[in-house]
Amino acid sequence: xxxxxQRSTLMAGYRMLDLSDEKGMLCGKIFADMGVEVxxxxxxxxxxxxxxxxxxxxxxxxEKSLFWFAYNAGKKxxxxxxxxxxxxxVFQDLVKVSDFVLESFPIGYLENLGLGYEAxxxxxxxxxxxxxxxxxxxxxxxxxxxxxxxxxxxxxxxxIMGERDRPPVRMNLLQSYFxxxxxxxxxxxxxxxxxxxxxxxxxxVVNMQACIVWTLMNxxxxxxxxxxxxxxxxxxxxxxGMRQRTVFPCKDGQITLLLAGGPLAFSxxxxxxxxxxxxxxxxxxxEKDWSMWGPATFMNAKGDEVQKEIDAIEAAVTAFFLTMxxxxxxxxxxxxRILLAPVSTVADxxxxxxxxxxxxxxxxxxxxxxxxISYPGPFAKLSETPLAVTGRAPHIGEHNREVYxxxxxxxxxxxxxxxxxxxx
Amino acid sequence: xxxxYAFEGIKVADFAxxxxxxxxxxxxxxxxxxxxxxxSHTRPDVLRLAPPWxxxxxxxxxxxxxxxxxTSKYGVTLxxxxxxxxxxxxxxxxxxxxxxxxxxxxxxxxxxxxxxQLRVVNPQLIMLSTCQQGQTGPHALYPGFGQLMASLxxxxxxxxxxxxxxxxxxxxxxxxxxxxxxxxVLMAALDYRRRTGTGQFIxxxxxxxxxxxxxPAILDYxxxxxxxxxxxxxxxxxxxxxxxxxxxxxxxxxxxxSNDAQWQGLLATFGNPSWGADPRFxxxxxxxxxxxxxxxxxxxxxxxxxxEAAAETLxxxxxxxxxVQNCLDLHQDxxxxxxxxxxxxxxxxxxxxxxxxHQFHLSKTPGELRWAAxxxxxxxxxxxxxxxxxxxEEITKLTEEKVLY
Numbered sequence: 001x002x003x004x005x006q007r008s009t010l011m012a013g014y015r016m017l018d019l020s021d022e023k024g025m026l027c028g029k030i031f032a033d034m035g036v037e038v039x040x041x042x043x044x045x046x047x048x049x050x051x052x053x054x055x056x057x058x059x060x061x062x063e064k065s066l067f068w069f070a071y072n073a074g075k076k077x078x079x080x081x082x083x084x085x086x087x088x089x090v091f092q093d094l095v096k097v098s099d100f101v102l103e104s105f106p107i108g109y110l111e112n113l114g115l116g117y118e119a120x121x122x123x124x125x126x127x128x129x130x131x132x133x134x135x136x137x138x139x140x141x142x143x144x145x146x147x148x149x150x151x152x153x154x155x156x157x158x159x160i161m162g163e164r165d166r167p168p169v170r171m172n173l174l175q176s177y178f179x180x181x182x183x184x185x186x187x188x189x190x191x192x193x194x195x196x197x198x199x200x201x202x203x204x205v206v207n208m209q210a211c212i213v214w215t216l217m218n219x220x221x222x223x224x225x226x227x228x229x230x231x232x233x234x235x236x237x238x239x240x241g242m243r244q245r246t247v248f249p250c251k252d253g254q255i256t257l258l259l260a261g262g263p264l265a266f267s268x269x270x271x272x273x274x275x276x277x278x279x280x281x282x283x284x285x286x287e288k289d290w291s292m293w294g295p296a297t298f299m300n301a302k303g304d305e306v307q308k309e310i311d312a313i314e315a316a317v318t319a320f321f322l323t324m325x326x327x328x329x330x331x332x333x334x335x336x337r338i339l340l341a342p343v344s345t346v347a348d349x350x351x352x353x354x355x356x357x358x359x360x361x362x363x364x365x366x367x368x369x370x371x372x373i374s375y376p377g378p379f380a381k382l383s384e385t386p387l388a389v390t391g392r393a394p395h396i397g398e399h400n401r402e403v404y405x406x407x408x409x410x411x412x413x414x415x416x417x418x419x420x421x422x423x424x
Numbered sequence: 425x426x427x428x429y430a431f432e433g434i435k436v437a438d439f440a441x442x443x444x445x446x447x448x449x450x451x452x453x454x455x456x457x458x459x460x461x462x463x464s465h466t467r468p469d470v471l472r473l474a475p476p477w478x479x480x481x482x483x484x485x486x487x488x489x490x491x492x493x494x495t496s497k498y499g500v501t502l503x504x505x506x507x508x509x510x511x512x513x514x515x516x517x518x519x520x521x522x523x524x525x526x527x528x529x530x531x532x533x534x535x536x537x538x539x540x541q542l543r544v545v546n547p548q549l550i551m552l553s554t555c556q557q558g559q560t561g562p563h564a565l566y567p568g569f570g571q572l573m574a575s576l577x578x579x580x581x582x583x584x585x586x587x588x589x590x591x592x593x594x595x596x597x598x599x600x601x602x603x604x605x606x607x608x609v610l611m612a613a614l615d616y617r618r619r620t621g622t623g624q625f626i627x628x629x630x631x632x633x634x635x636x637x638x639x640p641a642i643l644d645y646x647x648x649x650x651x652x653x654x655x656x657x658x659x660x661x662x663x664x665x666x667x668x669x670x671x672x673x674x675x676x677x678x679x680x681x682s683n684d685a686q687w688q689g690l691l692a693t694f695g696n697p698s699w700g701a702d703p704r705f706x707x708x709x710x711x712x713x714x715x716x717x718x719x720x721x722x723x724x725x726x727x728x729x730x731x732e733a734a735a736e737t738l739x740x741x742x743x744x745x746x747x748v749q750n751c752l753d754l755h756q757d758x759x760x761x762x763x764x765x766x767x768x769x770x771x772x773x774x775x776x777x778x779x780x781x782h783q784f785h786l787s788k789t790p791g792e793l794r795w796a797a798x799x800x801x802x803x804x805x806x807x808x809x810x811x812x813x814x815x816x817e818e819i820t821k822l823t824e825e826k827v828l829y
Contacts, residue, residue: 200425296473345653384624
C-alpha cells in the first residue's frame with residue numbers, strides 16, 4: 001500500500017458510487033486513480049463480474065477474479081440490495097453524500113426502482129449520473145441487448161477484421177467494454193466541470209455502439225467520398241486499391257512494419273539502408289526516390305506497377321526479417337528510427353525496458369492470497385498531482401462498516417437490522 | 425443550467441497532430457472551448473495527406489481523415505522554425521488555459537516551446553504532452569503511429585484466429601484508446617486549476633494508457649504464467665457465440681447466448697428445431713462444451729436468412745444479435761441515426777461531408793459539432809487580429825515573410 005502522502009490529490013474530496021458491471025468498471029478505476037473515493041456498490045454475495053476469468057491460480061472464486069482485480073483496484077466495496085426498500089433507502093442516503101453515480105443496468109431498471117436521474121437529482125441536485133447503454137437511450141436500439149461480440153459487430157469493426165476465407169472476427173478480452181468505460185470517464189468529467197461552476201449536475205449517457213464506431217478511424221467516409229469500402233483482409237491493407245502487407249514473420253514471431261513514403265520516407269530510407277548494409281536490399285530499392293511513394297500517388301498509378309513494387313518489397317523484407325528475432329529487430333529500429341514494432345505478447349510487454357525505466361508497473365499486495373501482483377500504473381504522469389494506483393481491489397462488502405457507520409452515521413443496531421433483512 | 429457548453433470560456437493552444445492529440449482537444453472544442461489548432465505548410469499534419477479525400481482527389485484541405493478529428497477548432501498556420509512564429513506561439517500560450525502537443529519529445533524543445541519555457545510565459549498553464557512512449561526513458565524519442573503502438577502494446581497478438589497470423593484491428597487502434605484517458609485527465613487538471621490556481625505538466629504515453637485495456641492479461645501472465653493469445657470468436661461464457669454466414673455476398677450475423685432464457689429465445693426464433701432438445705445443449709455449461717457442433721447448427725439456419733431481419737427477430741426474442749455491419753450499413757443503421765452518429769457539416773473546400781457524432785450525450789450542456797474542420801490557415805486573420813490584437817499590416821507582413829505559413 002502507498003502512504004497517504006503519495007495519494008493523488010487531483011480529484012481529492014469527491015465520491016463516486018460505482019454500480020456498474022464489467023461494462024463500466026474501468027470508468028470507476030480511472031476515477032480512483034485520480035483520487036476520487038470510489039465505492040463499488042455490489043449486490044449481496046458480490047458483483048456478478050467477479051465471476052469473470054482469469055482467476056488467481058485458475059481458482060474460480062469471486063474473491064480471486066483477476067479481471068475484477070484489474071478494474072476495481074483502489075475502490076471500496078459495500079454490499080447493497082437495491083431490490084429491497086431498505087436497500088433503496090440506504091442508496092438514497094449514499095447519493096446525498098456523493099458526487100457521481102455510475103451504472104450499466106438495462107435502461108429503465110433504476111427508474112423502475114425510483115432511482116432514476118430525476119429522482120436522484122431531487123435528493124442531490126449536484127449529482128451526476130453516468131449510464132452506459134448498448135445503443136443509446138433513445139430510438140430503436142433502446143431496448144436491444146448487446147455483449148462485447150454484438151457491439152463489435154454492430155459498431156462496424158468486425159466487418160473489417162479477419163481474413164477473406166473466414167468469418168469476421170473480434171479481439172480478445174472484452175475490449176468494447178473498456179472503450180465504453182474509458183469514454184464514460186470523459187463524459188463524466190465533461191459534466192463535472194460545469195457542475196462545479198453552477199452547482200447543477202446532469203445525466204451522461206454513453207452509447208457503447210458509438211464507442212466502437214469511433215475506433216474505425218477514417219473508414220466511415222470512404223463510401224461517400226471514394227465510392228468504395230475498406231475490405232476485411234487479414235494483415236494486408238489497401239484502402240487505395242493496393243494490397244500491402246503490414247505484418248511480417250521473423251525468427252521468433254512477427255513484426256509490424258509501416259511501408260510508406262511521403263512524410264514517412266525517412267523510415268523507408270533508413271530501413272532499406274540497414275538491409276543494404278546486410279547485403280539484403282535489392283538495388284532498385286536502395287536507389288529509388290521514396291519521397292512521393294504513398295496513397296496519393298498509388299491512387300493515380302497506372303496498371304500494376306505499384307503492386308509489383310509492393311510485392312517485391314514484401315519478398316525482400318520477409319527474407320531479411322527471418323534472419324533475426326523480434327527483440328533484435330526492434331532494438332535496431334529504435335536506433336535507426338524505423339517505423340516498425342514487434343507483435344508483442346504480454347511477456348514481451350512485461351520485459352519492456354522503457355516501461356521499467358518509467359516505473360510503470362505498480363506492485364499491489366494481496367495479503368490474503370499471500371502474494372504481490374504488479375498492475376499497470378498511472379495512465380499519465382502529472383507534475384503537481386500524481387495519479388496513484390493505491391491498493392488492491394476490495395473484498396465483497398469490505399467497507400460496509402466504514403461506509404455505513406462512519407460515513408452515513410448508522411448505528412450498530414441499524415447496521416445489524418439491515419444485515420438481518422438482507423439489505424446489505 | 426445557465427451554460428450552453430461544458431467548457432465555454434476555456435482556451436486551448438493545440439499544437440498536436442495526427443490522432444491522439446487532436447482527438448483529445450476535439451472533446452474540448454466540441455464542448456465549447458476556444459481551440460486554436462496551430463499547423464504549418466512546412467510540416468503538414470500527415471492526416472491531411474491521407475485518404476479518404478473529397479471525390480478521391482488528394483489535397484491538404486480535402487482529407488476527411490483529418491477533418492473528423494478537428495471539428496469546432498480554429499485553424500492557423502505558423503512556421504514554428506522561425507523565431508517570429510515562436511513569439512506569436514508564446515502570445516497564444518499567454519492567452520491559453522491549456523496547451524496540447526503530440527510530437528516526439530524533442531520537437532517542442534527545438535522550437536523553444538517546451539513546458540519549462542512556456543510556464544514562464546503562463547505560470548498557470550496546463551500542458552499535455554502525449555507521444556508514443558512518454559517524455560522520458562530510453563525509447564522516448566522513438567517515432568510511431570497507432571498501428572505500431574497497437575502491435576507493440578499487445579493488441580495485434582490477441583486479434584484473430586489461433587491457427588493464423590494476427591487479424592489486426594483496422595487502423596491505428598490505440599489512437600482510439602489514449603484520447604479517452606488524455607481528455608479525462610485534462611478535464612480533471614482544469615478543475616484542479618479552477619480550485620487551486622495551479623497548472624501543471626501532463627506526460628501521457630500512449631503505450632502506458634493503452635495497457636489499461638490489457639490489464640487482466642498482464643495479471644494472468646504474472647499469476648498463472650499464461651500468455652494471452654487469439655481465440656477467434658470463442659467466449660468463456662457464451663455459446664453459441666460468433667459470426668454466422670447469411671444470405672447474400674459477405675453478409676454475417678453476430679449472435680451470443682449466455683443463459684437459458686436467451687437459448688429458449690434462439691430456439692423459438694429458429695422455429696424450435698428438433699436438435700434444440702438434444703441433451704448436449706440442455707445447459708449453458710454443456711452448450712459451451714459443444715460449441716463447435718452448435719456453430720454448425722446455427723449456421724445451417726442463418727445461411728437461409730437475411731442477416732438484418734434475423735438480428736431483429738432474435739433481439740425481439742431477447743437474444744443479443746446484430747448484423748455484422750459494414751461501413752454502408754452503419755450509415756443506414758436506424759439506431760445510429762436516432763443517436764445522431766453521422767452528421768454532415770459544410771467544409772470550406774470539401775462542401776458537405778460526413779462527420780462522426782459523439783459517443784456520450786450530456787443532458788444539460790450537450791456538446792455538438794460546432795463547425796467543420798478548418799482548411800490550412802482558415803482563421804489566421806480572426807485569431808491574430810481579433811484574439812491576439814495584431815494589426816492588418818502586421819498580419820500582411822508576417823504572411824509575406826512566411827511566418828504565418
